[in-house]
Each structure stands twice: as structure tokens, then as C-alpha cells.
Amino acid sequence: MTRTITHTPDPKLDLVLERVVDVPPKLVWAAWTRPEYVKKWFTPAPWQTVDCEIDLRPGGIFRTVMRSPEGQEFPNSGCILEAIENEKLVWTAALGPGYRPQNVSADVPLFTAVILLEPRGAGTKYTALVIHGNEDAAKKHAVMGFHDGWGKALDQLVALAKTM
Amino acid sequence: MTRTITHTPDPKLDLVLERVVDVPPKLVWAAWTRPEYVKKWFTPAPWQTVDCEIDLRPGGIFRTVMRSPEGQEFPNSGCILEAIENEKLVWTAALGPGYRPQNVSADVPLFTAVILLEPRGAGTKYTALVIHGNEDAAKKHAVMGFHDGWGKALDQLVALAKTM
Numbered sequence A, B: 001m002t003r004t005i006t007h008t009p010d011p012k013l014d015l016v017l018e019r020v021v022d023v024p025p026k027l028v029w030a031a032w033t034r035p036e037y038v039k040k041w042f043t044p045a046p047w048q049t050v051d052c053e054i055d056l057r058p059g060g061i062f063r064t065v066m067r068s069p070e071g072q073e074f075p076n077s078g079c080i081l082e083a084i085e086n087e088k089l090v091w092t093a094a095l096g097p098g099y100r101p102q103n104v105s106a107d108v109p110l111f112t113a114v115i116l117l118e119p120r121g122a123g124t125k126y127t128a129l130v131i132h133g134n135e136d137a138a139k140k141h142a143v144m145g146f147h148d149g150w151g152k153a154l155d156q157l158v159a160l161a162k163t164m
Helices: A025-033 A035-041 A135-143 A146-161 B025-033 B035-041 B135-143 B146-161
Strands: A014-021 A048-054 A061-067 A073-084 A088-092 A111-120 A123-132 B014-021 B048-054 B061-067 B073-084 B088-092 B111-120 B123-132
Touching: A014 A135, A014 A146, A025 A035, A025 A088, A025 A111, A025 A123, A025 A146, A035 A048, A035 A146, A048 A073, A123 A135, A123 A146, A135 A146, B014 B135, B014 B146, B025 B035, B025 B088, B025 B111, B025 B123, B025 B146, B035 B048, B035 B146, B048 B073, B123 B135, B123 B146, B135 B146
Parallel strands: none
Antiparallel strands: A014 A123, A048 A061, A061 A073, A073 A088, A088 A111, A111 A123, B014 B123, B048 B061, B061 B073, B073 B088, B088 B111, B111 B123
């Protein structure tokens, strides 16, 4: 179970955020895998993440509840696929906990997120690869503000990591 | 990555085939994970499995091409989720290789298959747990002949294992 695949992004189907940040992989890992931290950075302000549950093993739950500035809540229960400490986290919205296929309408764009961490001096090369099933889903996610949103969230993650 | 979840079937959403067979886990494992064997037992005759590709690691491909007695071919590219030698194999049709969400219409009932092997004397307690997203998908799969089909395929697997 330790061998892992290499991911080659498809430019038509995938969205990628890559950046070198000045906090080490172990703190980025903690920010991504401990619910009390996730709630502090996961959604760009003024959105909030008001609840989070993580069972950090293949098949385990990755659940968040995001709240809009107007107070509307958006619960998501995804599934952890890989958790290689300080290196690689994979979770998907296409499966629920225990690998159950999601019961959602076809126009909800489901994705799988691959978070890769590599040491760069005292910092981390951070890669978020977001994998979609078709071009329409990828475009919708891009238009919804993927790069701005995931970038701002990463800023929040880094600021949080510096307080750990 | 070695910790694995415990699966509790949901009677409304899941289908289960459980049987003790008189071949050891390592032969059942070989039959499930080597394409040249899968092609020989995976589909109840007179259906055939005419092609198979397996990359036996999380995120790797699990692809089969089934052919009906009339010659119509049904290709499926799923994704391996867990591969614990001689013990547990999990693959899903809800994700393609590399964990890409499938681009299929909502009326295709997607499932995740969990194959569990436990030694029983010189044989194996074989459990196939098939997990669906909703009751309709589970019912469709049951009506399509899940128990008869997976049972006959298991008979073929056991007959093959005895020739290994």
C-alpha cells in the first residue's frame, strides 16, 4: 500500500495551484489534516468553515460545512483516498465515507483533490491538483474562482501555520 | 497507509455475497489481481471478459471489457482504491484511473466493490461487498442478477484456482 501513482495533470480537465511557501511540510500537513486547523483556513474569508471531521485513512470521512457570508451552509462529505504523512493527501467528493458513490445530481461538478508537499529549504513546494470528470466541470470550477479561492485559502493556511 | 477501515454493509444500499470456498486466499487473490486470470472467470458464461488491465496500487486502473453472447462489448475503466495482498481488494467504478471522477450519465448505477479474504482452514471465507449510492442503484443491480451473476463468477474463480 505504500506505492503511490504519479499524477500527470490534463490541462483540459484539471486545475493546478502550485506555490512555494515558507512553512515546512509538517505544518502544512497538520493544517490540512486536523479539523481544528482546517476550520481556520479552508474557506477564504468572509466565508467560514464551521465544522470539519477527518478520519485520516483510506476510506475515512473528509467532511466540511462551509458557511456563506449570508449564513447559508454547504455540507460536503467526501472520502480520504491516500494519506502519506507530510507528503501526499488525496480526497474525493465523488465518494462518501467508506467509498460509497455519491448520490448527487449530474450537474454538481465532483472532483478529486491531490495535495502534494515537497521540502524546499525550510519551506514547502505546495501543489494542489484538482481532477474533474469532464471539461464542463473543470470550466465551472475555474469560473467559480478556483485559483483566487484556493490561493487565498493557502494564504490563510500559511498565516495559521506560522502561529503553530 | 496500512490502517484500513471496517465496512458495515447497509442492507438498503449494499449487496453482499459471502461464501466459504475450498481454495486458499493467495489463489483467490491471484485470480482477482492478475489480468490473465480475471479474463477466465470474471463474467458468467456465455458472457466473456475479453480484455483486462490492472495496475495494482491505489489510483491504478482496473479495466475490463465484457462481451455479451451476441458480441456486444462493454468496456469499464475503474480505479483501484486498496490492495492488501491476500486480504482486501477495493476498486470503484465511480472513479477512473488516477482517481478521476467518472463522466457518466446519472442513470448508470455506479458501485464500489470490496473483496475480503480470510483464511478458513485450507480455504477462504470470501466476502464481496458491493456499495451503491442510493436504493435505486442497489435495486437495479439486484434485479440485473447480482447474486446469481457474482455467485456463478465465483464458481468459475474457484474452478480456475484449482488448476493453478
